[in-house]
Amino acid sequence: MSRLVVVSNRVPVPDKAGNPPAGGLAVALHAALKERGGIWMGWSGKSTGEAEPGPLSIMNNGAIQYALTDLTDRDVAEYYNGFANRVLWPICHCRIDLAEYARREMAGYFRVNRLFADRLVPLLRPDDVIWVHDYHLIPLAEELRRRGVQNRIGFFLHIPWPPADVFFSVPVYESILRGLASYDVVGFQTDYDVDNFAACLRREGSGDRIGGGRFRAYGRSFIAADFPIGMETAEFAELAEDAAHDRRIREMARSMQGRDLLIGVDRLDYSKGIPERIAAYEAFLKGNPEFQDKVVYLQVTPKSRSEVPEYAAMQENVASLAGRLNGSLGSLDWVPMRYINRSLRRPLLAGLYRMAKVGLVTPLRDGMNLVAKEFVAAQDPANPGVLVLSRFAGAARELDSALLINPHDAEGTGRAIARALSMPLAERKERWEHMMKRLLSHDVTHWCADYLSHLEPQRPTLVPEPAP
Numbered sequence: 008m009s010r011l012v013v014v015s016n017r018v019p020v021p022d023k024a025g026n027p028p029a030g031g032l033a034v035a036l037h038a039a040l041k042e043r044g045g046i047w048m049g050w051s052g053k054s055t056g057e058a059e060p061g062p063l064s065i066m067n068n069g070a071i072q073y074a075l076t077d078l079t080d081r082d083v084a085e086y087y088n089g090f091a092n093r094v095l096w097p098i099c100h101c102r103i104d105l106a107e108y109a110r111r112e113m114a115g116y117f118r119v120n121r122l123f124a125d126r127l128v129p130l131l132r133p134d135d136v137i138w139v140h141d142y143h144l145i146p147l148a149e150e151l152r153r154r155g156v157q158n159r160i161g162f163f164l165h166i167p168w169p170p171a172d173v174f175f176s177v178p179v180y181e182s183i184l185r186g187l188a189s190y191d192v193v194g195f196q197t198d199y200d201v202d203n204f205a206a207c208l209r210r211e212g213s214g215d216r217i218g219g220g221r222f223r224a225y226g227r228s229f230i231a232a233d234f235p236i237g238m239e240t241a242e243f244a245e246l247a248e249d250a251a252h253d254r255r256i257r258e259m260a261r262s263m264q265g266r267d268l269l270i271g272v273d274r275l276d277y278s279k280g281i282p283e284r285i286a287a288y289e290a291f292l293k294g295n296p297e298f299q300d301k302v303v304y305l306q307v308t309p310k311s312r313s314e315v316p317e318y319a320a321m322q323e324n325v326a327s328l329a330g331r332l333n334g335s336l337g338s339l340d341w342v343p344m345r346y347i348n349r350s351l352r353r354p355l356l357a358g359l360y361r362m363a364k365v366g367l368v369t370p371l372r373d374g375m376n377l378v379a380k381e382f383v384a385a386q387d388p389a390n391p392g393v394l395v396l397s398r399f400a401g402a403a404r405e406l407d408s409a410l411l412i413n414p415h416d417a418e419g420t421g422r423a424i425a426r427a428l429s430m431p432l433a434e435r436k437e438r439w440e441h442m443m444k445r446l447l448s449h450d451v452t453h454w455c456a457d458y459l460s461h462l463e464p465q466r467p468t469l470v471p472e473p474a475p
């Protein structure tokens with residue numbers, strides 16, 4: 008089996024005991040790397056100020072080598088906080104209004120991708136299989152090809168791919184499309200994303216599907232298909248069951264005084280629909296006064312990308328909406344919404360999901376949304392809670408037994424919350440069993456193996472083919 012080389016913006020480096028950080032993706036990729044041997048390369052998360060970054064820092068952990076590069080302040084500002092998070096992220100989430108184009112930042116994005124390519128090439132062996140992750144590194148394959156790399160190179164996009172009209176608002180959209188066509192396998196979360204990507208190529212006249220999941224564009228042929236990401240379902244279910252014995256979970260349960268818990272867990276990000284969710288909860292409480300004082304909504308929201316202005320503004324906004332809601336509807340002994348603006352440990356999170364009667368996952372747009380899957384995996388099979396899920400999350404393609412809602416419709420979402428809280432046990436069980444079956448058969452290990460089986464060298468490809 009050939010060696011695996013994973014490249015991503017950040018690298019989940021294991022702790023001193025050699026254990027990878029919690030979370031499905033890190034665990035699954037570490038397992039694949041351990042089995043095949045290989046390298047995980049990315050940004051160290053550190054900045055050198057104005058000085059040029061020195062050589063890669065290499066750490067060995069058994070069969071896995073971590074190769075980390077520092078970036079300059081300018082790189083971080085232009086590549087990471089700039090083009091990646093102020094252009095590609097909002098565009099892929101259909102927020103043209105939030106995209107800030109600056110030529111300088113676009114240039115910085117391509118410059119850092121060249122730096123990654125320069126650093127990676129000396130580490131490569133001819134039969135390595137290379138797997139690049141996410142929107143920060145789209146141009147990497149093209150840069151590697153320019154340097155003569157002929158290995159199989161795959162890409163997986165964790166976020167959605169937008170409709171053509173939205174994508175074409177990026178001034179350098181053509182370079183991005185050509186960059187994707189330099190891979191051998193381009194993976195998306197859902198078939199909707201693949202369709203949007205196909206429409207971009209077609210509209211541009213630069214390529215199209217040629218059948219069997221294959222595309223031809225910019226003179227190359229490659230696979231583009233959906234590979235919906237999974238989670239470590241069985242392990243997480245166990246974690247949630249064990250959490251019942253955790254002191255903090257028992258204290259939390261006591262503090263509820265018999266009220267039902269609704270839970271939302273999201274990075275603080277405008278794509279997650281947190282203000283819209285608070286509005287829906289308010290609509291629910293006002294439309295169903297019999298539930299007032301009977302429920303508590305817990306929102307766990309670690310800070311994220313605080314250096315990007317839109318995120319700082321969002322932080323203020325959510326805090327003020329939570330305060331306003333509690334001020335207007337709360338009473339002497341009932342706080343309708345509890346808001347935690349920091350990260351909780353994963354086992355605690357698992358226990359909270361299990362305690363909740365309703366999971367609120369209402370993004371305006373999301374590649375997949377693993378919180379939706381984690382909520383389902385954490386439930387007690389004998390008395391499962393109900394998932395209220397946005398139809399604009401990739402997860403809705405698989406979890407169609409959730410109560411699917413439109414997050415822009417506060418009253419409709421409010422009605423779904425009331426329905427979830429009143430749902431009979433038999434219906435809850437039937438919906439949950441259906442979803443859990445899917446999550447067990449399509450877990451993150453399955454996702455990883457399925458993707459890599461498409462990337463293996465024996466798959467037919469990729470002698471450059473003439474343009475259509």
Ligand code: GDG
Pocket residue numbers: 030165166236272273274307308309349350351352353356373374375376377378379381
């Ligand atoms: C991108 C795509 C796609 C959250 N709060 C805490 C915490 N979390 C963990 C959750 C979950 C993860 O963070 C968030 O994953 P999501 O999938 O929900 O969202 P993104 O971060 O936007 O991820 C997304 C994903 O990539 C994978 O492809 O699904 O669509 O946007 O695992 O549990 N974890 C801990 N404490 C917290 O407070 N420990």
